[in-house]
């Protein structure tokens with residue numbers, strides 16, 4: 001069965017693409033293939049050439065630097081979105097960061113500075129982006145972010161990032177309530193382990209990835225392409241009626257304790 005999604009009259013802002021492996025890019029690829037006009041934001045100037053390379057050849061695309069924790073840069077980003085598109089139909093938040101030290105030590109030893117950084121970058125920026133976007137969002141618009149199962153269960157070394165993801169999931173529900181009467185949907189996608197730059201900064205990620213592949217219901221990990229397809233569903237009119245949810249795309253990893261015959 002094939003479903004054609006036409007987003008040629010729609011606009012999107014995607015925040016947090018570092019390179020072709022980024023989950024934000026997997027989502028953007030789906031939007032661009034459906035004809036959507038897409039703006040991108042990136043944190044620092046060092047990411048600009050990569051994003052320019054990725055988006056070359058796509059029409060209706062623009063890119064702008066914006067650190068999501070910087071109020072002035074966020075104001076400028078959404079002013080640019082208004083100037084380019086007038087209104088927005090979709091917002092993708094694909095941003096997370098925790099200081100390395102917070103993921104190497106015991107969770108018990110998390111410093112207040114590392115706690116604040118992780119929660120601010122990985123959870124509060126969703127609230128901030130939604131607030132900046134609100135005046136531009138059309139009724140029925142859709143907001144999607146990315147989360148991980150360490151919000152629900154202890155994943156070794158994920159530490160304060162697990163707390164940040166729990167905050168992101170709760171924020172998703174509160175934002176969905178605030179924006180619900182305009183039928184603006186807010187959902188978060190819980191992705192299984194995927195090899196990206198952010199993932200590489202998690203101590204022991206390779207082992208986690210391999211274990212995921214062995215223990216998931218499918219006997220493999222989910223792919224960025226599968227994240228992109230779930231995002232397309234949630235961002236497009238296919239997903240009307242769905243809001244405030246954490247939806248898993250993990251090849252059935254989170255439903256398993258351990259696969260028979262595996263450790």
Ligand code: NAP
Nearest residue numbers: 016017018022023043067068095096146193194196197198
């Ligand atoms: P990624 O390619 O490294 O993307 C993360 C992006 O966040 C990078 O572009 C990074 O920019 C950006 N970022 C960090 N701090 C920022 C800030 N203050 N302002 C603006 N942008 C900022 O890694 P990814 O795995 O695709 O991560 C995207 C999302 O998926 C994250 O929320 C992550 O937690 C989530 N997720 C990933 C996995 C996985 O296994 N990969 C699983 C579940 C959920 P810089 O490169 O400049 O830091």
